[in-house]
Amino acid sequence: MVFDFLQPVSSSIEEYISTLSNQTLGKKVVLHTQTDFPVLENIALALITVNESRGAAKENEDCNFDRFRKEFYSLYPGNWAVSMADLGTIEAGASIEDTYFLLKKLVEELVKKRIIPIVIGGSQDLTYAMYRAYDNLDQMVNLVAVDNQFDFAKENALPSNSYLSKIIIEEPTNLFNYANLGFQTYYNSQEEIDLIEKMYFEAYRLGEVATNIAVAEPVFRDADLVSIDVTAVQSSFSGNFSQFNPNGFNGKEICSLTRYAGISDKVSAFGIFNFNETAQETVLIAQMAWYFIEGFSFRSNEYPFGSKEKYIKYIVPIEEEELVFYKSNISGRWWIEIPFLTNVNNKLKRITLLPCTNEDYLAACEQEIPERWWKAQRRNIV
Numbered sequence: 001m002v003f004d005f006l007q008p009v010s011s012s013i014e015e016y017i018s019t020l021s022n023q024t025l026g027k028k029v030v031l032h033t034q035t036d037f038p039v040l041e042n043i044a045l046a047l048i049t050v051n052e053s054r055g056a057a058k059e060n061e062d063c064n065f066d067r068f069r070k071e072f073y074s075l076y077p078g079n080w081a082v083s084m085a086d087l088g089t090i091e092a093g094a095s096i097e098d099t100y101f102l103l104k105k106l107v108e109e110l111v112k113k114r115i116i117p118i119v120i121g122g123s124q125d126l127t128y129a130m131y132r133a134y135d136n137l138d139q140m141v142n143l144v145a146v147d148n149q150f151d152f153a154k155e156n157a158l159p160s161n162s163y164l165s166k167i168i169i170e171e172p173t174n175l176f177n178y179a180n181l182g183f184q185t186y187y188n189s190q191e192e193i194d195l196i197e198k199m200y201f202e203a204y205r206l207g208e209v210a211t212n213i214a215v216a217e218p219v220f221r222d223a224d225l226v227s228i229d230v231t232a233v234q235s236s237f238s239g240n241f242s243q244f245n246p247n248g249f250n251g252k253e254i255c256s257l258t259r260y261a262g263i264s265d266k267v268s269a270f271g272i273f274n275f276n277e278t279a280q281e282t283v284l285i286a287q288m289a290w291y292f293i294e295g296f297s298f299r300s301n302e303y304p305f306g307s308k309e310k311y312i313k314y315i316v317p318i319e320e321e322e323l324v325f326y327k328s329n330i331s332g333r334w335w336i337e338i339p340f341l342t343n344v345n346n347k348l349k350r351i352t353l354l355p356c357t358n359e360d361y362l363a364a365c366e367q368e369i370p371e372r373w374w375k376a377q378r379r380n381i382v
């Protein structure tokens with residue numbers, strides 16, 4: 001069984017948790033120990049750490065996740081009723097492809113069981129393995145990456161800097177949309193920026209998101225898989241000075257983004273990558289994971305589209321189109337209808353509504369077509 005390949009949490013973590021207050025996260029989580037594996041029947045979230053950094057050329061750098069677990073489990077949960085298990089660690093395989101395969105199978109099994117994997121690990125090319133987990137799940141995938149680069153293939157590029165090319169090119173093609181939050185123009189060639197536009201993907205510059213963090217909420221609301229590169233965080237907040245980044249998200253902003261990812265009813269897999277084990281970064285990633293879980297605890301289960309009685313419908317005539325908006329009576333959030341062509345891939349049938357904002361509705365009333373709607377239409381056609 002695929003779970004047999006997971007290494008249990010260390011005995012030192014068990015001992016540490018035993019010293020904590022009964023109110024801490026550590027006392028609320030079921031652990032994969034040296035003697036027991038968690039019963040997954042009623043589990044909603046599963047933590048997995050992955051000791052694989054070869055995709056970022058860290059050939060001999062083993063990552064010890066004990067410091068992260070100590071920081072994470074010493075935190076106090078909110079008013080949550082969330083069942084969570086710590087499944088332990090995937091150790092690096094004989095080859096990087098072996099690690100990919102094991103992570104893919106684990107994520108696939110968990111998603112089938114409607115358990116959201118929270119993957120904390122090495123290089124960001126592990127996103128590719130998580131994406132491949134959807135190959136047998138009969139659905140198209142919306143991938144959202146919080147990253148200062150697009151990670152397209154460059155000449156002699158490392159896997160962590162080129163995994164997106166593999167996702168786009170290799171069969172089977174499950175990718176419906178890729179959205180980047182926080183890219184910094186000087187880290188991306190104009191050719192890459194043009195390719196994002198040509199493929200009708202979405203990209204939001206760091207300044208755009210940092211100025212109005214709420215712009216990211218509908219992007220996450222449409223995501224299946226979320227991948228966060230910690231190097232998108234400003235070094236003064238992450239403590240990572242070996243990969244120095246003077247600009248990036250601050251601690252509050254990155255935690256807001258992870259909370260948006262958690263609160264999305266659609267996100268079914270979540271990963272945080274390029275963990276460098278600095279004391280500062282360990283605390284930050286523990287808090288990012290905490291905010292994802294808090295967001296999850298506040299999910300409203302509004303997606304997929306349920307009873308129309310819970311929504312107000314708005315029809316906006318614009319040019320030769322009629323744009324149909326829905327506003328939730330529960331959360332006040334907005335969606336816009338995407339009409340389908342008759343010859344689209346069957347996997348796309350479930351994608352009928354696109355999350356949007358109140359500003360998109362107001363712009364449509366002024367005869368402006370929302371850009372996200374237009375790009376989704378183009379992807380649907382091509």
